[in-house]
Amino acid sequence: MAEFHLKILSPDGVFFDGSAKQLSLRSVDGDVSILAGHIPYLTAVGIGECRVYTDGDEPRRAACCGGLLNVTREGVFLAPTTFEWAENIDSDRAEAAKQKALDRIASPKSDAQKKLAQIKLQRAELRIKVAGTRK
Amino acid sequence: MASMKEINLRIKSISGTRQITKAMELVAISKLSKARERIDRTRPFYTELYSALSDVAAAVSPLDTGFCRKGDIKRRCIVVIAGDRGLAGGYNSNVFRYFDENAGDNPLVLPLGKRAVEHFERRGFELISDEYMSVEDIDVGDCFEISRLLCKMFLDGEFDCLSCVYTNFVSMLGQEPAELRLLPLDKELISDGSAPKFTLVEPGAGAVFNSIIPDAVAGLLWGAVCESFASELASRRTAMESATSNADDIIADLRLKYNKARKSSITQQITEIVSGAGAEQ
Incomplete structure (x- = not known):
């Protein structure tokens, strides 16, 4: 499966910076999933679970609220207001x-x-x- | 020459001052390492955020949202971030001088930090709020609150240009006051001049911008607060370091004077005793 570069940065620091296969999260309008080769896309992030698929079938899960998601040709940039990996909650x-x-x-x-x-x-x-x- | 007692008193008082400056230096150093860690954590966030915002600015049309209103600037609003305390070298006065040079006529001011609040109150500027007395205690949540307030005022038309005067932490030895333009979102302002790229915006440009721009402004403000706070500490550290070394110099000088005075008084006493003994014989 094709991979893309994903960056997740919040004011609390860098949460993810590397390759991912799929990013699923909740925008203000509903759930979205991003795969490699997505067209440039911009949306506001709602309050919902965020899943990052890297290797294997099990995603890493996180609680993600607010901020923006910006997909460009170079990669995917997620700037949530708050972001917490499941294991850190x-x-x-x-x-x-x-x-x-x-x-x-x-x-x-x-x-x-x-x-x-x-x-x-x-x-x-x-x-x-x-x-x-x-x- | 001053008497030994006077010199001794001065040495004592300067030693006291030196203790204070040394303590402040140590406090600044320990706080500074935390503040620098915080900068390292937040810097990637707001540099990426800023470049994402310029993508946004390239995709946006003034019809979509009130945040990129065009037209003459009638009233500016400036967030000024200065220190909570003095004794930080030129830190506070550099910020205020930079403000005076760049602020224009009669801006609305939102001061952050006790020194900033006092300075602008005294000068009779119109303040949005004077409750942010301590830069040290401002957290991300406060930045979001400030940003929500400012974005609402901007949309209500109370001012038409928002910027932030803060101090950029260049290195431990150099900090520069700088201005960060926040609103309105303007193509010429932050785009790098490349051709506009097509970007799909969902659900709708207006809704998305109205929701992400306050967040983005808060993120940038938070970045500026982190930079400023680290700059204040670095500046205080430098100032206190030189004050301590000045105190050391003065103490060494006074010790020399004290010993000279002591020597000459002993010489005088011996002379007196010798001449007294000579007179008796």
Whole structure:
């Protein structure tokens, strides 16, 4: 299977820089998968699981939120706002964040705050889900 | 010649000062190594981000999004990143001088860092916010908050050009103030002049840009904060190093004076004793 160069960089550092066979993630509009030879493509990243296929059948999984995905002829560049490999997720912290977000939604101080808490809840649930996939 | 007691007092006071400058130097060195690690982590992110943004700028048409509005610049907004404390050589004043040379008329200012907040408050600039008093404590989340606020103000038309004055960490010994243009997104501004490339944008140009540009601005701001903070520490380290060595020089000089004074007073005492003994005989 053809490979392409994939870079995943977030403000927290470099998460991936090398060849990959397939990249699947959730854009604001739905799930997308990128294979080698994709046309130049630009989209905004939503909140969802990100899978990177390198060798073998099992992908590396990560929780990926926000930012942009830019596919060029030279390679694929993913710049998420936050990115965490499944093995690095702190499940306890994610549970705590989920609980905090639920409390906030139950008694919001303002509409903006409620919206923010809902996004935080989504993120926490994603992290819990992705953490659950690790062995 | 000053008396021995006076010289001794001065030596003591300068030794005290030296201890402080030495301690500040050591603190700056230890913080600096962390700050440099942070730069190494974030640099690839925002250089890639910047080049991705220029691809975006090449693909975008002004109709798609409010972020690449064209027209005369009536009001500018500048984020200025300076230090939290002084005693960092020319770090703060270099940033402010650079600002004075490049800011133009009556800009809106968002100062980051205590020194910056105080400086612009005193000069009567219109500030967007004065709550970012500590550059050291600003994290990625704050940058996203700032960016959301600024992007909203930009779309509401409160200003039509956003840039950031920060200090570029060139090396341990050299830091340069610089300006980073953030908005509006402009082809001439960041494109390298190559022919525009076709890029498929999904779901739609407007939606994508409105969602990624605040993120990108936040990423670039975060990069600037990291650079500035490391520059502040490097600058403080250099300043404190030279202050410590100056203190050493002064102390050595004073020791010499003290010993001379001591010697001459002993000589005088001996002379007095000898001449006193001579008078008795």
